[in-house]
Amino acid sequence: MLNSTDIQFLLVIRESASLLATAHKLGLTASAVTQRLQQLERKLGIQLVDRSARQLQFTDEGELLCQRGVGIIDEIAGLMETLHARRHGMVGRLAINAPFGFGRRYVASVVAAFRQRYPDVDIRMTLSDQPLVASSDRSDLVIHIGELRSSNLISHYIAPNRRLLCASPAFIERYGLPAHPQDLATLPTIALHENNEDVTLWQLRSRCTTVNIRMQPILISNDGEVIRQWAVEGLGVIMCSEWDVADVLAEGKLLPLLPDWRLPDANVVALTHQGAGLPERTRAFMRMMQEQFQPQAPWRQR
Template identity: 60%
Template sequence: MNDSPDIRFLLAIRASGSLAAAARKLGLSPSAVTQRLQQLERKLDTRLVDRTARRLQFTEEGALLCQRGAEIVQQFDALFEDLQARRKGLVGSLKINAPLGFGRRYLAPVIADFQKENPGVDIALTLSDQPLTETADRYDIVVHIGELPASNLVGYAIAPNARFVCASPALLKRFPHPESPEELAGLPCIVLRENNEDVSLWQFRKGRVTCSVRVPSKLSCNDGEVIRLWACEGRGVILRSEWDVADDIAKGNLVRLLPAWKARDADVIALTHHRAGLPARTRHFMRYLQDRFKPQPPWRS
């Protein structure tokens, strides 16, 4: 193997999940794909893919070739895109995945402005309630809020973001203000289902003291906008990101509870597959995104 077409061919098979799907993606017949794969395996004297009528499984050698080969192809493309960008600006496509509410309110305007300033870049934004559960290979950048589970992805800090316990003035007329996190167990609470977390276990810290409380929840949703509206209507207490509730707190629609107790921060980060060899359009968008949230993010302005 002395060039990138063979690597790209193998990566297309991995991304497609089957030889038939790869044939459609590559515009070839299934037999042509099979023959080319066999030729590649003979060239390397190594079996790369175990295929049966029901499933397609990469061997260890095939998986290694895809992993290392993807890095090589990305660096190769980045080199030529950098050369092209020097002559006529940023070009190519950028696929971004982001959380529903944050993506809708804060990320969509940034993306539209960036594309307007760089008309040679095509951007596809996908909003999801669980960005990290999507197939990572499908996206160039994944925007994530909160703690990052173990991952091979590379993180870039975008903006600070705390989390507040909030309730409406109407709810607080029916229930007393809690003086400690433990008292939340006696209040109606609303939880946000996201990222496969234990969403009804709320954790707090005050100085060196930590506290965890299991809150009761009759209402839950996977959309943060819904639970924020429910909280404003007086239906329960929420633990929600600062970016989402700062306006309502300022307007008096919500009241922050337990200000002396700090919940875990949920900073905004952007994730990519590699630190080196990123295309120019990805690097420039990352810097553009970071600059848009400096020196303070809009929810702290």
């Protein structure tokens, strides 16, 4: 199979007008140049250079290959320049996957600001309760919240986020405050189903103690706003992200439970398929996301 290196080698021979001059230009011996030319001719099954004449002459086939080859080399060079510009410039397509609630509340506004700043970047944002699964079509960026289990994706930190246990004042008045994680097993609970996680296993830690509670939720939804509303209406205890309930906690519509116990953190991260060589548009969008939560995430400013 002919490649661009073969064409470039043949073009150097034509420019040099002799195998000896070609050897000097390439830093090779004359015999090495001859052997490489012979290998190329054997690979193609045709003679490219007539070496029996006094001066080096190309056969018709060799001349044709050189003439067409110049265009091919120029096209490859142009393609590489375009790729370089796309990597280091703000052009091209940016495909983003994000969770429903967080995507609507925080990612959408960054997308709008990014588009205004870089109008030559076409953006497609997909919201899903399973953004990791939805990203199977090679999205450029996946916004993920929570633990990242086995994955070949590269994680980039965006913002801090804790998980909390919450219930409404009316629910607490009816059932009382749980004093220990084990008490949760006797209370109605509501679960958020996302990222194919085990939503019925709640793990809490206090100092050196870890308690795992297997819940039996009375309600399950794949939409965080729905389970938050159910909790506000007093239907059960929810485990939720602080970004999602900071406003209703500040308003007193929900109250935190078991403050001495901590759930695993669920930090906000951006996931990419590679660490190095990311297009500038992808890196710039991640920087804009990170800047939105500096110096403090909005859910911690209340």
